[in-house]
Amino acid sequence: MKSAGETAQKNDARMALSGVIGDVFFAETLFDALSDVVFFVKDSVGRYVVVNDTLVRRCGLKDKAALIGRTPAEVFSQPFGQRYLAQDLDVLAGRSEIDDQLELHLYPNRDPGWCLTRKTALRSKSGEIVGLAGISRDLAMEDKKNPAYHKVAAAVRLIHERYDQPLSLADLAQTANMSVAQIERYFLRIFHLTPRQFIIKTRLDAASRLLAGKTSVADIAQACGYADHSAFTRQFRATVGVTPSQYRAMLGV
Structure with a gap:
């Protein structure tokens, strides 16, 4: 925690700089x-x-x-x-x-x-x-050139193989032979995402590809690991800004 003196010094430096920047x-x-x-x-x-x-x-x-x-x-x-x-x-x-x-x-x-x-x-x-x-x-995903990637590779593979099933942080940590805190740090360092965000992205990547075809929205929800159509729609709208049906219409399907 910064002291009052450090905070004041920082503010003085900002004021001095703001007065000379054109x-x-x-x-x-x-x-x-x-x-x-x-x-x-x-x-x-x-x-x-x-x-x-x-x-x-x-x-x-x-x-x-x-x-x-x-x-x-x-x-x-x-x-x-x-x-x-x-x-x-x-x-x-x-x-x-x-x-x-x-x-x-x-x-x-x-x-x-x-x-x-x-x-x-x-x-x-x-x-x-x-x-x-x-x-x-x-997001430049799957940064396999990152020196730390091999440490989470097994967990990433698990997400890609089982995104249609419930996955917990404990599952990912056990697969990578790490603690929960460790795997969260590594995901943020490599992907700039939390493990939960990575799972959401993987599921919605799959969903967006399926929406470009003729599969029903209800079947897509099930295939991508959502409990029901409404849960899928809520997550899709929160992340993409439109419903799955609106997204499909924007693709011209």
């Missing part, structure tokens, strides 16, 4: 260099003020000017755009912050992509919320 949005240039990270700053009503090149490409647009001054509801197809705006308005109202939320996105070419999203409120010197900043980081 462009408070200097990070935009840095984030332009990251092709796997979306970065944005929005104003008090959720309109884009700063974006990076990755976000422009993900939206299928040509330049940043096409995004500035618009809300997600005006940029993304529905119901995705309205969902992102609703997230923003919750953050701007001080009701919540988005902290590494697992999300499945549909890119302009209809390819699905997984990411972790984080959004935080921006406050004035008086403490008033005046905007928000956020990032959405692509």
Whole structure:
């Protein structure tokens, strides 16, 4: 825990720096260099003020000017755009912050992509919320080049083989010959996901592939490890932002 002196010193350093930086949005240039990270700053009503090149490409647009001054509801197809705006308005109202939320996105070419999203409120010197900043980081899954991957490989294999069955942290830990705390740390280090998020992702990956075919939603729910149709629909909507049937319709099936 930081002492009062350390906190005061940190605040003094911030104040000194804020007084000499000419462009408070200097990070935009840095984030332009990251092709796997979306970065944005929005104003008090959720309109884009700063974006990076990755976000422009993900939206299928040509330049940043096409995004500035618009809300997600005006940029993304529905119901995705309205969902992102609703997230923003919750953050701007001080009701919540988005902290590494697992999300499945549909890119302009209809390819699905997984990411972790984080959004935080921006406050004035008086403490008033005046905007928000956020990032959405692509998940490069199955990072088998990571030196630690072999330690959790057995647990990952178990998830892929038995995602249609109930799986507990204890099951995964026993398979990897680790404690529960150890396997949670390794999953976060390698995949940037908790084991539970990894299971959800694996199940919904399978579900999204099946939704591109003619299998009924009820049968897909059962095949992907959900107790019933409604449990599957709740999880799918919470992660993707639409129901399985809406997702299927967006794919043109």
